[in-house]
Amino acid sequence: MCNIIRGFILSITVLMLSFPVHAEDVSKEQMKGLDEQVQEIKGDVLGISAELNRLEEKLLYPSTTQVAVFVSLAKGETFRLDSVEIQLDGAPVAHHLYSFKELEALQKGGMQRIYTGNVRSGEHVLQIFVAGKAGGGADVQKSERFKINKDVGPKIVEISLAAQSITLNDR
Amino acid sequence: MNRLVIVLTMLIFSASSASAAPAAPKKPRDLYFGEALYYAFQGDWFDAIARLDTELVQHYGLDEPERDTLHYYINQAEFDVGDFELFYRMHQRAGRAIKSVIEGNVEESVRNEAVFRLARIYFQKDQPQNAQQAVDRIKGAVPEKIRADLAFLRANIALASGGNAEAARILKDLQGEKSLEGFSSYNLGIALLRNGSEQDGRAYLDRTGRIESNSPAALAIRDKANLVLGEKLLAENKFEAAKETLDRVRLSGPFSNRALLSSGWADASREQFKSALAPWTLLSERAVTDEAVQEAMLAVPYAYGRLGVYSKAALLYGRALEAFSAEIDKLGASITSIREGKFLKALAREELKQDPEWVVKLRELPETPETFYLLDLMASHDFQESLKNYLDLEELRKKLEVWSRDLAAFEDIIQKRRAYYQPLLPAIDREFRRLDSQMRLRLEQRDHIEQRLHAMLVAPRPDYLATAEERILGGQITLLERKLTAGGKGVSGEVEARIKRLRGALLWNIYTEYDRRFTEAHRHLRDLNREIDLLKKQYTAFVRARQAATQSYEGYDDVIRRLRTQITTARGKVGELMSRQGHMLEVMAVNELTRRRDRLEEFQIKARFAMADSYDRATKAQNKKRLEQ
Numbered sequence: 001m002c003n004i005i006r007g008f009i010l011s012i013t014v015l016m017l018s019f020p021v022h023a024e025d026v027s028k029e030q031m032k033g034l035d036e037q038v039q040e041i042k043g044d045v046l047g048i049s050a051e052l053n054r055l056e057e058k059l060l061y062p063s064t065t066q067v068a069v070f071v072s073l074a075k076g077e078t079f080r081l082d083s084v085e086i087q088l089d090g091a092p093v094a095h096h097l098y099s100f101k102e103l104e105a106l107q108k109g110g111m112q113r114i115y116t117g118n119v120r121s122g123e124h125v126l127q128i129f130v131a132g133k134a135g136g137g138a139d140v141q142k143s144e145r146f147k148i149n150k151d152v153g154p155k156i157v158e159i160s161l162a163a164q165s166i167t168l169n170d171r
Numbered sequence: 172m173n174r175l176v177i178v179l180t181m182l183i184f185s186a187s188s189a190s191a192a193p194a195a196p197k198k199p200r201d202l203y204f205g206e207a208l209y210y211a212f213q214g215d216w217f218d219a220i221a222r223l224d225t226e227l228v229q230h231y232g233l234d235e236p237e238r239d240t241l242h243y244y245i246n247q248a249e250f251d252v253g254d255f256e257l258f259y260r261m262h263q264r265a266g267r268a269i270k271s272v273i274e275g276n277v278e279e280s281v282r283n284e285a286v287f288r289l290a291r292i293y294f295q296k297d298q299p300q301n302a303q304q305a306v307d308r309i310k311g312a313v314p315e316k317i318r319a320d321l322a323f324l325r326a327n328i329a330l331a332s333g334g335n336a337e338a339a340r341i342l343k344d345l346q347g348e349k350s351l352e353g354f355s356s357y358n359l360g361i362a363l364l365r366n367g368s369e370q371d372g373r374a375y376l377d378r379t380g381r382i383e384s385n386s387p388a389a390l391a392i393r394d395k396a397n398l399v400l401g402e403k404l405l406a407e408n409k410f411e412a413a414k415e416t417l418d419r420v421r422l423s424g425p426f427s428n429r430a431l432l433s434s435g436w437a438d439a440s441r442e443q444f445k446s447a448l449a450p451w452t453l454l455s456e457r458a459v460t461d462e463a464v465q466e467a468m469l470a471v472p473y474a475y476g477r478l479g480v481y482s483k484a485a486l487l488y489g490r491a492l493e494a495f496s497a498e499i500d501k502l503g504a505s506i507t508s509i510r511e512g513k514f515l516k517a518l519a520r521e522e523l524k525q526d527p528e529w530v531v532k533l534r535e536l537p538e539t540p541e542t543f544y545l546l547d548l549m550a551s552h553d554f555q556e557s558l559k560n561y562l563d564l565e566e567l568r569k570k571l572e573v574w575s576r577d578l579a580a581f582e583d584i585i586q587k588r589r590a591y592y593q594p595l596l597p598a599i600d601r602e603f604r605r606l607d608s609q610m611r612l613r614l615e616q617r618d619h620i621e622q623r624l625h626a627m628l629v630a631p632r633p634d635y636l637a638t639a640e641e642r643i644l645g646g647q648i649t650l651l652e653r654k655l656t657a658g659g660k661g662v663s664g665e666v667e668a669r670i671k672r673l674r675g676a677l678l679w680n681i682y683t684e685y686d687r688r689f690t691e692a693h694r695h696l697r698d699l700n701r702e703i704d705l706l707k708k709q710y711t712a713f714v715r716a717r718q719a720a721t722q723s724y725e726g727y728d729d730v731i732r733r734l735r736t737q738i739t740t741a742r743g744k745v746g747e748l749m750s751r752q753g754h755m756l757e758v759m760a761v762n763e764l765t766r767r768r769d770r771l772e773e774f775q776i777k778a779r780f781a782m783a784d785s786y787d788r789a790t791k792a793q794n795k796k797r798l799e800q
Contacts, residue, residue, distance in 0.1 A: 006276030023761065026755050031553060034751055038560045039261050041744050042217075045567050048737050049221040052574055055730055055755070059581055064715050071204045101213045112200055119714065152715065158202055171202065171487065 026170035036124050066120035066154040069094070069126070073106045078135055079108065081161060085129040086115050093117055099131050111158070128159055135163075142166055201226070202241040204248055213253070216259035217566065246272070246281050250288065250481050257292060260559060266292050287313075287321050294324060299331040319348045326358060334529045335366035350413045351381050353392035360396065376400040380419055393419075394426040402433055405440070413437040428454060428463035435470055444474040459494050460544050466772065467779060468494060472785065482791035488782035495775045502768040505544065515753045518558065519565045548763050557756050566751045571742045578735055581727070588724040598719065603713070608708065617699060624692055633685040636692060641677055648674050 057066075065100040069086055081103055084095040094115035098106075106112060126148050132140045148157060158169040203226040203483035227248060230241045241248060247270050256265035269292070272285040290305035311319060322341055329338035338422055342359035345351055356379040364372030379396035382389060401417035404410075412435035420430035432451040438447035451474060454467040472487035507512060548554050623635060637645065652670060655662045662670075 011591075017730060020607065025320045026553075026758050028553075029753070034748070034755065035260075035556065035560060036263070037744075038564060038752065039263050040750060041567065042259065042261050042563065043264055044737070044741050044744070045359065046217070047222055048574065048734065049217075049570070050225050051222065051730070051734060051737075052577070053225055055581070055727070055734065059723070059727065060586065062719055064719055069208065073204065075540035093289065105209045108208070109205065110212045111205030112209050113206050115203075125692055135320075152711075154745065156202060 005157075017148075021095050031113070033138045045076075054065050061116050061118060061154075064152060065120065065150075067117055067119045067124075067148075067150060068154065068156045069115040070111045070156070070158045071114045072109075072111045072154065072158060074160050074165075074167070077107070078158070079132050079140055079163035081132040083129075083131045084114060084159075087127040087129070088115075088119065089124050090127075092162060098128070102144070112134060114159075119150050119155070123154070124148050124150060126168070129162055132163070144168075174320065187199050194272055201244055201248075202424045204241055204244055207248075207251070207255075210254055211258075214258075216255050219571075220252060220255045220259060220261075223248060223255065227252065237376055246277065250285070253288060257295075260556070260563070261298055262292055271452055273667040279310075280314045283311065283313050284317055287317050287324065290328070291324055294328060294331070299328050302328045303332065303610050319345060319350060323348075323351055323355065323358075326355075326362070330358065330362055330365075335362045337666060338362040339366055339368075352384065352386075353389040353396075356382075357392050357396050357685045360400075373400060373403075374488050377416070380416060390421065391424060391426075392422045394421055394430070398433070401430065401437075405433055405437055408440070410441045412436045422453075428457065428461050432463040432470070435467070435474075439470075439474060439477075440458050440479075444477045447474050459498060462767075462770070465498075465774060467497070469774060469781070472781065476781070476785055476788070480793070481792055482783045485782050485785035485789055488778045488785055491777060492778045492782065495771045495778065500769055502771070503545070506761050506768070509757050509764070512757075514757060514760060515561070518561065518681050520755075544764055544767060548760060551759075551763075554756070554763075557759065561749065561752045561756055564745055564752060568742070568745050568749060571738050571745060575735075575738050577743070578731055580737070582731060585724045585727055591719045592724065596717075599717070603717070610710065614703065615702060617696075620699075621696060624689075624696060627689065630684065631689075633688075636685060637681050641681060645674075648677065656694045 026132045061068075067088070071084055071162075073081065081098050083095065083097045085092060085096075091107070096112070096114055102112070124147070128142075128144050130140070130142045134140050140163050142165075146157075146168040148155060148170065156171040158171065160167040160169060193407055194405060203222060207223035207226065208221045210216075210222065226241060230239050230245070236245075246726065249268065252263045253268035256262075256268060266289060269285050269289045273282055273289065277285070286305055286309050290302045290450060293299070293302035293305060302324070305797075306321070306328065309321070322345055326338045326341040326345070329335070339362040341357060343356040344356050346359070348355060356375050360375030360379060361373045362372075363369075365377060375398045376401060380400060382393050384390060384393070397416050397419045401413045401420070404413035410456065414434055417434040417437060418432045420426055422431075431454040435447040435449075435451040435454070438450075447568050448471065449468045451471045454464055455471050457464045459465065459468070468491040469488075472484040472491065475481075476484035476485060546780055561794075601644055623632075626632075653691060655666065655670075758781070
């Protein structure tokens, strides 16, 4: 019965129009072939990216002077991180405002390389300023000074953030 | 139905893999791996792969990779890079990465997880036979975290290969699995129906249609189950049951339009046109671009006609005609717009990508009428894949363009460094060579002193520690003796005694102070060693700085030349592929819009005839009424 009624609308069509044949159609094979070529070019561009990264590091941040600062959130930390500012020997070198996606990535265990630069060998002062909101909505403003010692190899430090503390892990 | 199951299983697999893939290690001790995860968690797959690839290459290039922090996460990293490639739709590479884990020297559970992932790739690429062969290789311990997903995959492979009974058997065991809630019961329902167990199949679809959950995915599958079961019941003329099932579909979900339309037909099929008007009227007021809405715009006046309200029916047919006419014009304009290339330009708009709801926003863009129908078009898997490829290519195009500029900047930096260092270095090198020879001499002297002091530990030599004054005095005494005895002259006893006294006094001091002097000499040597260490550090620092100065501008020409060639070639390829992929999208879009326009033109004809028919009936009814009066 249902089909009969539904057919009513169709049945009142006196002039049945045949669907025009489209000039072009896209076959599965065409799509598959193109998809494989897209995959290949992605691989090529990734290769270029890797080589370019190596070149950039060697040219701009040689290991003798390289310093890199990574930011992570302490495990289980729920405070909303708004911004981080990094000062090296009193000069601001990095400032980052966090989007929701970035904050979520940090909360899941991701680590952000916030700064890569060059310094001379010896002792340097790294100052971290953090702004955010605690679970209850209260403002969190923290700042911490650390001394780091740059040696021959690249200097890599991890800054672990929590509502209560800023910790430096020297690598 | 078959297509539905496949689409649905793809949906849950993409959902489950999304939650499982970039799993963060408990304590990411490798910062660069953590950085790759940071990008992966944001869905930035290109950067995630690029960084993790670099890290893996560096790890394997180390003499002692087990001392690298990535060593603790190496299996996870290998899996993740495969997963990232999968998310970046590089199935071929993802497969290769996972195969390398399988063939490596890994534990049974790790190998089994890798085989599971490989099977999942095959299944997603619509290769159920390869997927089956892969899961058949899983033997022994299976990690707990993938146990349910593996069973679900086995069931879906069986479903896709026609092994409905096998699928049903596996799925029955998965009914208590919370992570698969809704999906396992839905697929079990489908498997049972296909296997001829009508009653049981319906019961599982019905059960899926009644699940309580807050999860959007579970709610979507609940709606889907109700729609599928409702339409099945409708096709079997079980209108009341169909209506009851269809009305369980949420009014705001993605399946609501079709459910409302079918719900109306369930009423209309029972000649309950008044009841049918409720869902149809609601539906007819929704976005006119939807196929179900367009059908409802004809169904509402049809119901009024059947209720004898011909004038209203004629009026609504007229409205439908107007709406269809406007939509046909819009579709015509859209097709023209696509052919003018505006569609591809709209897709690549940067601001859209910042918004997770960009497809919806796309519909609101002015000057791109074709995008009004995009949501329907997006439902097609092929279109989605082509669109994603196009957008990925657009990203690659932009990256390559930036890199090309970067290379020019690098060359500029190198040139400036060369211009600065080259004139300075010869003079610095000359001065360095002079200081270097001095330093070597002093170092030899120090070594000589150390050797002597070391020897004096076993064979004391007080004379070595005589002061300069004592040496001069000693020399003078010897000279005096020589003078006095020159030419065989004799020396008076008094003079000889005085000379002996002098020498004795000198030696007395040298021998009695030997221990103190020896200790002091060692202290001085230690002081000297400290200075030497400092000197060596300064020397090494200078050598490094000197090397760095040369390395800052030498040895880059070949790399930059090679990269420039690679970038130019890649830009050419990307441009060509973008044009082909774009053309494919345009063809798909034009075909879809043409189909929709043809359908509307057909509806237009139907509406026109139905309107005329309704006017006739309205006039006849009026005449009849007038005659009766």
